Amino acid sequence: MMRRKNPLLLTATIALTAALGLAGCSAGASSSGGDSGSDTPTTATIALTGPPTNLDFTTTAGSAIPQAMMSNVYEGLVQLNDAGEIVPSLATSWEISDDLKTYTFKLEEGVTFSNGAAFTAEDVKFSFDRVKSDWVSSLKAKMDVVESIEVISDTEVAVTLSAPSNSWLFSLATPVGAIFTPEGVADLANTPVGTGPYTVEKYTPNESIVLDTRDDYWGEAPGVEGVTLKYFADSTATTNALQTGDIDAIVNLQAPELVSAFEADDKFKVVDGTSSGEVSLSLNNQAAPFDDVRVRQAVLYALDKQAIIDTAWNGYGSAVATFATPTDPYYEDLNDVYPYDPAKAKALLKEAGQENLTVEYTVPTRPYAQAVSEIVVSQLKDVGITATIKSAEFPAVWIDEVFTKHDYQMTTVLAVEARDILTVFNDPNYYIGYDNSKIEPIAAKADAADEAGYIDGMKQVSRQIVDDAASGVLFLFPNIVVSKANLEGIPENAIIEALDLTDLRWD
Secondary structure, three states: OOOOOOOOOOOOOOOOOOOOOOOOOOOOOOOOOOOOOOOOOOEEEEEEOOOOOOOOOOOOOOOHHHHHHEOOOEOEOEEEOOOOOEEEOOEEEEEEOOOOOEEEEEEOOOOEOOOOOEOOHHHHHHHHHHHHHHOOOHHHHHHOOEEEEEEEEOOEEEEEEOOOOHHHHHHOOOHHHEOOOHHHOOOOOOOOOOOOOEEEEEEEOOOEEEEEEOOOOOOOOOEOOEEEEEEOOOHHHHHHHHHHOOOOEEOOOOOHHHHHHHHOOOOEEEEEEOEOOEEEEEEOOOOOOOOOHHHHHHHHHHOOHHHHHHHHOOOOOEOOOOOOOOOOOOOOOOHHHOOOOHHHHHHHHHHOOOOOEEEEEEEEOOHHHHHHHHHHHHHHHOOOEEEEEEEEOOOHHHHHHHHHOOOOOEEOOEEOOOOOHHHHHOOOOOOOOOOOOOHHHHHHHHHOOOHHHHHHHHHHHHHHHHHOOOOEEEEEOOEEEEEEOOEEOOOOOEOOOOOOOOOOEEO
């Protein structure tokens, strides 16, 4: 079953680039499993990690809310496909003015919100204006570049920017581009109202979200009557649930060592996709000893990334040099800049006067971080760096001490946001504390350039960040999906936060 939306033709005058389970019953379902045969389930239950604290991403940060809500309950004018390309959603097409500042969108007709209200250009203006007036999330800054919004007709709207911005159109594919109706924003934390193919039937904090498929959805509806997102904190419990039939699929399996058991069983299938998530080795650029570029470079030369991937994540994942990933239009393979070279690392440490160095390594209580920490410590020890692990409960303690107070020397975290290289490195007040004085003008020029200029400029930004050894990326997180063999439609890749379940169906 293909995506339901009408085939659309992009008419942009200048195309800008931008941007864990068992078959069985689910809440609200009467089916008993996903095995093929006459008793085909009508719903599905998908296991996830990290439950949202509420359903309102306009006031609450984190990826868990948009993972469940975007594409399923809320939609934007555009979205990203599985290859990371910007494609139409509620907009059928758009044109960009010669000065690259005005975007004129043509909108889908016959679209309604789940409360029955018709979707029009007025909703686009309401939603974009509301980002500036009501949003609390730091994401709201992505709309600062919007100067004015003109409703031309019910199906046409023009948005004028204060300056050309390649990143703005990409931002529309993220939560900041979600379209709301004025009659549907009274209780976003519990009762979201969108144009998407699902509605929230029941939300049980820290446990599950039950989504009902809309009978009146404007596009091609999902092939299930509903889906339950069930949250698990323990990987073993999750895989046990898949094997016993309590759930139907696991998205982003956090225990790669358990994959082989499913690969050997034809009742299941395993998909090894990619993501935009970088497992970082973040170095505090404003704290000794990592305020010395030679020490940062020494750490990068000391890391055998393939050994980390093989040991910590069972060979799943891939090596990248910085926060530009292969699905970004400006990606360039820079892994060779810091090949594994312990001798070079030792020489740099000697030059910096930091032989027999001792540092504190703050490790959040997340599976990926726990898995990589011991091998990172071992590899650093080989070049004379003694890293002492300090465990930090995640998210509360890690966010307070590392992210907010910047009270750390070295840490690891999984950064899942797409195209986040400028978020991380183009702000000296961000927790890494990178001096962005060199990249800031390059990034600004790139954002205002045409497509070729944008790609070239962002490549320059990436190279500068790598040359400065601003921080390390241990590996690009894989998106391992394990499901019953006859469950289809779970996205292979996790390019943005949204888990788009529009194409979910049983074969």
